[in-house]
Amino acid sequence: MVMIQPEEENEETVLQNLPKPQPTASTSKTTTSDTTTTKENGSDSDGFETASERGVSDNEEEDIVNKGINPENSAEDQQQQRTQNDAELVQRGVEEGNEAKLEGNRLFGNGQYEEALLQYELALQVAPQDVPSSVELRSICHFNRGVCFLRLGKYEDTIKECSRALELNPSYMKALVRRGEAQEKLEHFEEAIADMKKTLEFDPSNDQAKKTIRRLEPLAAEKREKMKEEMIGKLKEMGNSLLGRFGMSVDNFKAVQDPNTGSYSISFQR
Template sequence: MVRIEMEESEDEVPSPPKASASTQKTTDSSGVPSTSSASQEPSDGYETASDGELGDSGDENQQHPEQHPEHEEQIAALSEDEIKEKALAEANNAKLAGNKLFGEGKYEEAIVEYDRALNIAPDMPSAAELRSICHANRGVCFLKLEKYDETIKACSKAIEINPAYVKALSRRGEAHEKLEHFEEAIHDMKKILELDSSNDQAKKAIRRLEPLAEQKREKMKEEMIGKLKDMGNSLLGRFGMSVDNFKAVKDPNTGSYSISFQQ
């Protein structure tokens, strides 16, 4: 008879698997399960996705940059303000360089510097005065170069920024007068008197310009009547008549005209 010895299995209780450094579960201060190691090495400075999502402790979660958005916004705002102030200072230097060139009679070169200042100047309230001055200074350069249309454009931009800019109004009025835009020149002089009723230069300019404006109006009327006369003769000639059969009579009270037919 063969004896078979049976191995006892009661002693073979499997030992629990050792938890690796990355799989042992702990619970952080918020009660959320996380994984950690009792012998974890210090961080090497690189963050994995799991590290970023779970973190190592509640203290580190409190120090995460995302917990301080207001602080980041303050830093960004200060940085932007510093950039604008630096740009404003650089634009002012360009304006001063333009003024120096203007004083030397180098008007074309001065315009280049004023343009550079306008390109650099930031879009902020504190730069508005500098921008209006540069536009007006460009205007007086064009005035010296007898580029009157450019003077009007430049001064108009200065006035858009600063409607009370008397020098820009004066220079634009002068350019209008050079181009025989007498009505527009008078308008600019009257605007100056609204801002400064004691401005003698504007008063003198208006007294000088009003007769010129009236002469121009009469001249324009005569030219218009002449053109209408030619057109009328070409039409009435088919019927054996001419505009000489019609007489225009001016009303001294209203300045209007009435037409009467004469054989």
């Protein structure tokens, strides 16, 4: 009996009989301005979007949508959305400013004036400017900073901060009173009296302002006389240096005050 061996298929025959691979998504074509390249066997971006597959304009559109403004909406709708977004930002700034102000108040109550100043400054930074809802907050923070400086003995800074508070709220009586106190500390009696008189315009029954005015008016008059004497003394020195060349002095001239007007006239005496 004769055994017949099956014919061995060579490698080439096997390869020829294998089914041909079908095109898959991993085979793609990428076209540039001057060349066309075919990627095969998964050598492309493995399913991730490339720059050529997703344009920049799509990204920009996505950014707009993510911000809550749909480019497909009408111009009026987009403007309303922007207005709403702006209002939310303003509200958030006011809320953060109030939180910083309250923390400043707590620190002030503990006598931590330097730390309180920082919190009031933070409130002024986050609270939006030129917005009606934050005007009162900003005015109060400037005033509170002025009081901190008053406690620290920095009277010039007190005057500056209270003046800023009054720019935002001209009828802020507390700011007028505190600024007047700082003016008095610096012996600016005329300015202090002016602040107290302004306070009485808003509150005619303010006893503190009335007492301050009565107390400061004599001091202001004394200071005016002292300044007048100093000015006259300087003028005499200048006059004597000039008149001395002619054998005269300022003693040859006498100032006479008119009792009705309070003005002075000069008369020459030999």
